[in-house]
Amino acid sequence: MRNLTIFFYEWKHFVRSPFKIVAVLLFIVASMYGLQNGANLYEKQNTEIERISKEAENERETILSYFENNEKGPEKKPWIDVTTPYWAIGNTPTYHFKKPSPALVYTIGQTEQYGFYKAIGTSSSPYDADMAKEIANPERIQSGTLDFSFVILFLLPLLLLVLLYTIKGQEAEQGFLQLVIVQTESKNWWILARTAFYTLLLLVILLGLLLYGAMLTNVFETVMVFWNVLLWVSIYLIFWVIIYFLILKYGQSTVSNTLQMIGIWLLFAFIVPAAIHQWISIEKPTNLMVDIIDVKRDKTDEIYNQTNELTDEQLFKLYPNLKQTEIAKDTLRIITARRSSIRALINIAMKDATAKVEEDNRSKNELISKTYWLNPVTYFQNKLNQLSNSHYNDYQNYRNDIQNLVDKRIEIMVLDIWNDVKVDKTKYLEYNKRLNK
Amino acid sequence: MFQIIKNEWLFLVRSRIFLSISIAFILVLLLSVFLGNYQTHKQEQTHQNAKDHVRQQWVSIDEMNPHSAAHYGTYVFKPSNLLSSLDEGVNSVTGNVLKVEGHVQNEIVHSEASQMQAVSRFGKLKPSLLLQYIVPLLLIFLAFNSVSKEKQSGRLKLMVLQGAKPLQIILSKTVSVWLYGIVLLTFILLVYSILNFQSFTAEILKRTGLFFLSYCFYYFIVSGLTVFFSSRWQNATVALTSMLGIWIIWTLFLPTILMSSAEKWHSLPSRSEFQAAMQEDRSKGLDGHNPSDERGVALKEKVLKEYGVDSLSQLPINFDGMRMQADEEYGNSVWDKHFGNNRDVLKKQKNSFQLGGLVNPFISLQNTSMGFMASDNLHHQEFLLQVENYRRVFIKMLNDKQTFGGSKTGNWGWKEDNAFFKSVPDFDYKTTQISTVLSNYMLDLGFLILWSILVTLLLVFGTKKIQIV
Numbered sequence: 001m002r003n004l005t006i007f008f009y010e011w012k013h014f015v016r017s018p019f020k021i022v023a024v025l026l027f028i029v030a031s032m033y034g035l036q037n038g039a040n041l042y043e044k045q046n047t048e049i050e051r052i053s054k055e056a057e058n059e060r061e062t063i064l065s066y067f068e069n070n071e072k073g074p075e076k077k078p079w080i081d082v083t084t085p086y087w088a089i090g091n092t093p094t095y096h097f098k099k100p101s102p103a104l105v106y107t108i109g110q111t112e113q114y115g116f117y118k119a120i121g122t123s124s125s126p127y128d129a130d131m132a133k134e135i136a137n138p139e140r141i142q143s144g145t146l147d148f149s150f151v152i153l154f155l156l157p158l159l160l161l162v163l164l165y166t167i168k169g170q171e172a173e174q175g176f177l178q179l180v181i182v183q184t185e186s187k188n189w190w191i192l193a194r195t196a197f198y199t200l201l202l203l204v205i206l207l208g209l210l211l212y213g214a215m216l217t218n219v220f221e222t223v224m225v226f227w228n229v230l231l232w233v234s235i236y237l238i239f240w241v242i243i244y245f246l247i248l249k250y251g252q253s254t255v256s257n258t259l260q261m262i263g264i265w266l267l268f269a270f271i272v273p274a275a276i277h278q279w280i281s282i283e284k285p286t287n288l289m290v291d292i293i294d295v296k297r298d299k300t301d302e303i304y305n306q307t308n309e310l311t312d313e314q315l316f317k318l319y320p321n322l323k324q325t326e327i328a329k330d331t332l333r334i335i336t337a338r339r340s341s342i343r344a345l346i347n348i349a350m351k352d353a354t355a356k357v358e359e360d361n362r363s364k365n366e367l368i369s370k371t372y373w374l375n376p377v378t379y380f381q382n383k384l385n386q387l388s389n390s391h392y393n394d395y396q397n398y399r400n401d402i403q404n405l406v407d408k409r410i411e412i413m414v415l416d417i418w419n420d421v422k423v424d425k426t427k428y429l430e431y432n433k434r435l436n437k
Numbered sequence: 438m439f440q441i442i443k444n445e446w447l448f449l450v451r452s453r454i455f456l457s458i459s460i461a462f463i464l465v466l467l468l469s470v471f472l473g474n475y476q477t478h479k480q481e482q483t484h485q486n487a488k489d490h491v492r493q494q495w496v497s498i499d500e501m502n503p504h505s506a507a508h509y510g511t512y513v514f515k516p517s518n519l520l521s522s523l524d525e526g527v528n529s530v531t532g533n534v535l536k537v538e539g540h541v542q543n544e545i546v547h548s549e550a551s552q553m554q555a556v557s558r559f560g561k562l563k564p565s566l567l568l569q570y571i572v573p574l575l576l577i578f579l580a581f582n583s584v585s586k587e588k589q590s591g592r593l594k595l596m597v598l599q600g601a602k603p604l605q606i607i608l609s610k611t612v613s614v615w616l617y618g619i620v621l622l623t624f625i626l627l628v629y630s631i632l633n634f635q636s637f638t639a640e641i642l643k644r645t646g647l648f649f650l651s652y653c654f655y656y657f658i659v660s661g662l663t664v665f666f667s668s669r670w671q672n673a674t675v676a677l678t679s680m681l682g683i684w685i686i687w688t689l690f691l692p693t694i695l696m697s698s699a700e701k702w703h704s705l706p707s708r709s710e711f712q713a714a715m716q717e718d719r720s721k722g723l724d725g726h727n728p729s730d731e732r733g734v735a736l737k738e739k740v741l742k743e744y745g746v747d748s749l750s751q752l753p754i755n756f757d758g759m760r761m762q763a764d765e766e767y768g769n770s771v772w773d774k775h776f777g778n779n780r781d782v783l784k785k786q787k788n789s790f791q792l793g794g795l796v797n798p799f800i801s802l803q804n805t806s807m808g809f810m811a812s813d814n815l816h817h818q819e820f821l822l823q824v825e826n827y828r829r830v831f832i833k834m835l836n837d838k839q840t841f842g843g844s845k846t847g848n849w850g851w852k853e854d855n856a857f858f859k860s861v862p863d864f865d866y867k868t869t870q871i872s873t874v875l876s877n878y879m880l881d882l883g884f885l886i887l888w889s890i891l892v893t894l895l896l897v898f899g900t901k902k903i904q905i906v
Contacts (some may be wrong), residue, residue: 019678030582030690036695048707055713076730113530113551116706129536130712132546135705135779137786137815138527139696139807141550144558146693154558158685162678183589253448254674259578262681266571273557274566281561282476286549288514297509298494325609361451364553392554 003193006184010197014163024205025163030155031209034148038105039216041145045100045116052117056093060432063091067425085416086340088423089409093119094435096405098398101389102217103225106210107149107381111391112141114398120435122343122413124406125350126399127292127357148213149384152233153377154269156202157240160260164200164244167191169254170334199241206233228387236380273378276371284364291353299349303342311338314345319411325418333420341414347406354403358396365392409435441601442616449579449617462575466567466621470628471564473522478519487514488863491546496859500852503835503842504761510538511831513824513864518811520635522646523629524565526812537828537864539765539835542772545821564625565806568652569799570688572618573659573885577680580614580663582673584903589671594609607900611657611664618656622649622777644809644871647878651805654885658798659684661892668900687799691824695800699789703782715775722767723760733760756846758839765832772825780818785813794884801881801888808878811869817879827864836859 014020066073066082073080073087082088098116115131115266118124133141144150168191184190210230213219243264251257303311305367315338316323327337372379385391412434421427449455450588487869491512501830513535521528531543560566587593596606630637662683666676668676706714723732741747749756794801807813844851 033694046711055709062724100661109556110550113548117709127547129543129546130708132532132544132708133548133551134708135711137700137705137783137814138531138817139787139790140700141530141859142527142560142810143692143696143803145697146690150558150693154689155685165678166674255582255677258674258677266574268558269560269564270557270566272572273469274559274562275472277474277557278472278561280553280556280562281549282479284473285476285480285483286533287552288548289547290490293491293512293534361552368554368556378556381558385555395551405728 002314003189006190006193007197013194014201018139020163023159024201027151027155027159028205028209030146031148031151032212034146034151035105035209035213035216037145038108038147038213041108041111042100042102042104042217042398045104049097049099049117052095052097056095059091059093063088063428064425067428072097082428083423085155085413085421085423088428089413089416089431089435090122092428092431092435094341094397094405094409096120098389098395101225102219102222103229103388104390105217105219105388106229107388107390108145108147108385109149109381109385109388110392110395111390112136112145114395116398118402120402120405120409122406122410123346125292125347125354126402127289127354131399148209149381151379152206152236154385155381155402156237157265157269160198160237160240160244161258161265162247163201164195164256165261167246167248167255169251169257173253188249191245195241195245195248199237200215202237203234206230225387229384232380232383232387239376239380268375268377272375274369276375278368279345280364283367284360287357289320289357291356292350295346295349295353299353300346303345303349308338311342311345315341315414318348319345319414319418321415322418325420327418327420337417340417341433344410344414347410351403358399361392361396366411405435438605438609438612441596442613445583445610445613446616449613455579458575462571463621463624465562466564466625467628469562469564469567470522470625470632472635473561474629474632476561477517477519477522477787484514484516489513492863493633495861495863496855498855499519500854501858502852503838503857504539504758504849506853506858507539507761507832507835510628512536513827515820516866518868519633520641520810521812523563523625523645523648524806524812525560525563526807526810527814528812529560531817534789535592535824537824537831539761539832540768542768542825542828547555556894564629568622568625569802569806572621572681573622573656573688574684576614576618576656576659577663577677577684579617580610580660581667581677581680583610583614583664584668585671585673585676596851598886602899603903604897607664607668607896607903610667611661611896614664615657615660618660619653622652622656640868640870644811647871647875648806648809651802651809651882651885654882654889655798655802658885658892661889661896665892665895665899668903687797691793691797692800692803695793695797696786696790699786702789703785705779709776711779715771718771718774719768722771723764723887733763736760736763741868746844752846753848754840755842755844755848755851756840758836758841758844761839762833762836765829765836769829783814783818788880791880791884794881795887798888799840801884804881805878805885808874808881809871815874816869819874820866823866824864831861 063082065071070077072432073082073091080087080091082091096118098114099115100111105113113133115133118126118128118131149223168177168187171180180190181187207230210226210233214226219229244261247260247264251260312328312334316328325331368378382391386393414430415424423431457699491514495511498509501509515528515533515535517528529549532548533630534547535545536543556830558568584593587596587606593603594605597603626649630645633641659680663676663680667673670676672680705711723736724730736759737749737756740752740759741749744752744754746752790800791804792806804813808815838853842851842853842857
């Protein structure tokens with residue numbers, strides 16, 4: 001009962017402190033600004049996806065008009081013949097999008113480091129230049145966007161500090177701490193009850209802010225995301241409450257408590273993540289993609305210049321059905337078919353090269369994950385990024401999807417070339433359907 | 438005044454807490470300089486290996502048609518410089534690999550940040566991180582009760598009775614705290630100089646000097662403002678929380694908010710819009726690979742007339758190479774227009790952001806720190822321009838060889854030998870001289886000076902009527 005009284009009495013402390021009220025209001029404003037930034041990015045990406053989809057639709061209409069007018073392609077490019085699988089598939093506009101999660105409103109994560117749409121062709125790779133991030137000011141990217149997760153990860157501990165730093169220290173400095181202890185019987189319960197009040201206050205504020213964010217992007221459309229974000233944000237808050245509670249419990253004065261709280265915050269928010277980042281960069285320097293460059297140039301040339309027997313052998317191994325086709329037995333027609341199918345072999349070489357890059361990245365991520373026990377802010381950051389599908393792994397999945405789409409496209413093209421498929425409007429529409437699945 | 442500063446330092450040195458915090462912090466500083474340096478050297482090594490590898494591939498071309506070689510192209514890797522071990526600036530978010538080839542100006546790709554999960558929001562443990570974020574906090578901690586403590590203990594009254602003027606005392610307190618920051622800064626630069634003594638040039642020295650200067654101004658602003666609060670408010674905690682509030686607003690809030698706003702005021706096109714616009718403009722020009730292209734035909738007529746012949750086969754040169762170069766030159770005008778537009782927008786964004794220095798000296802500090810360490814966007818754009826200029830020379834050499842090397846029009850099987858490919862120079866990055874870009878940072882330096890003057894005036898006039906007790 002007594003603890004409950006202390007708990008409610010803290011409300012009076014709070015409302016009588018303009019400094020604390022201003023801090024809470026500033027936090028709410030910053031959070032709303034961050035949520036708005038996340039929502040804007042979500043809208044921006046969706047608009048761009050819609051625009052690109054429309055462009056693809058227009059491209060498709062143009063190709064369909066060739067079939068309707070009995071043309072083989074654009075007049076100015078007489079070498080194009082959309083009635084062959086090679087050119088028809090080459091002219092089937094296929095985009096793969098990484099559709100933004102509504103939870104982007106809470107954290108934009110690594111969204112701005114990567115592209116979110118990719119034109120798929122038979123010579124595409126997940127490491128193409130068009131996979132680069134949107135055009136943006138690098139100084140802005142470097143300083144980061146003030147999103148909700150930034151407010152939570154870096155400003156929430158500071159707000160908590162502002163709300164808690166006077167607990168016990170002020171009473172000790174004013175000389176009535178002993179009186180308080182006598183009246184409340186337990187110093188720890190007294191600190192805990194006061195701390196619990198601010199924890200609850202912040203939880204209510206956070207819940208309100210999360211609900212406001214949910215209204216901006218329909219977060220509830222995605223199952224459990226809202227509750228998961230709430231859970232992780234609450235765990236993060238409790239994490240800092242525990243640290244600050246211990247400082248208050250063992251601390252002597254307001255100033256010393258403040259300095260210790262700030263010190264811990266600096267350590268977890270700045271020093272530790274920065275030191276780990278530096279260490280990772282030394283252990284695993286930036287990959288300059290030399291393996292991919294080698295495949296794009298020398299390996300590609302090597303494949304084009306290898307003997308026909310070797311090319312056939314590799315193609316038949318890749319697609320065993322090709323061996324039984326008519327074209328495989330036709331010494332003349334096989335020349336064009338072979339030439340048009342070489343992309344499949346280059347694609348395999350490219351996949352080997354990208355696998356090395358991805359292994360390199362995987363080991364970097366593993367190193368980072370191993371340091372989570374001493375780097376809690378980064379841990380929570382990546383947890384939130386995962387919830388909004390803006391973590392490195394989500395972009396890795398996106399790259400994997402792209403590779404699968406390229407594989408599928410090449411396979412359809414090679415099989416149809418060797419089976420001498422003639423493309424008409426129906427077939428072209430079928431390509432569109434299959435490749436855009 | 439000197440005596441007060443000396444006494445302040447004696448007090449500080451005698452404080453065990455101060456000494457232990459200083460020693461611990463100096464160790465972290467040392468670590469940051471050492472690791473920053475080591476990482477730069479390691480990245481330089483990776484860069485050199487990749488550069489050598491790609492160059493070796495180029496000079497090993499036995500024989501190849503020059504235009505095929507233009508498609509084969511080469512790659513330029515963004516070099517890391519010695520200065521970036523102090524402040525890495527935008528280097529971790531910009532790409533590192535740029536393909537140099539015919540027909541197209543590519544964008545730089547494969548940034549370090551895209552190769553791993555999120556680690557640190559404020560970058561690596563470089564000296565700039567500590568100098569920008571942590572040292573000012575240390576100065577705040579040192580100064581927040583420097584005057585209020587004297588008031589409470591009665592020492593301020595004693596000093597005034599002994600003949601010291603309040604202003605003298607306050608200025609001395611400011612200078613003594615400021616000197617602590619300067620000592621840390623000097624220490625970092627000294628260690629950095631020792632580690633890189635052999636590579637030091639006049640340019641590096643000039644840049645480091647300016648870097649030092651901008652931090653000196655910022656530290657004075659922070660020290661002065663904290664001492665001012667300490668003298669105005671009786672309660673040291675209020676002075677501390679006020680300065681912490683200012684620190685949070687200056688370093689965490691305003692830079693990101695202002696930069697995002699600048700990006701909204703002067704918006705860049707989306708990648709897809711940018712590519713589509715370039716493609717649109719490009720399609721209006723000559724298509725080097727299409728002999729039936731109207732503009733190509735017009736060029737053909739013009740060349741035939743110039744040489745006084747009737748057909749391409751009678752030309753003593755290879756018209757294909759000439760058409761490719763015409764295509765290239767048209768393309769260059771398109772790239773200049775669109776990439777130029779982007780550069781203009783980025784410049785406008787930067788100018789708007791720089792104006793933020795009026796309300797936030799931290800912005801000016803960040804700008805000068807990155808700029809003087811050659812790691813800001815301006816230097817990045819300089820690098821991209823140099824690569825593009827190289828690309829134009831590189832492709833022209835190949836197209837000229839195709840045109841005047843002795844082959845005939847339509848002879849795509851004609852190949853140049855290894856000696857020619859060896860003669861094509863490699864990309865050689867010329868570091869931007871600070872003298873050529875200094876004007877871009879004058880506004881930032883101006884704001885830092887202005888803030889220093891304002892803080893001095895605040896100390897002089899704002900503390901005239903402070904309560905001695």
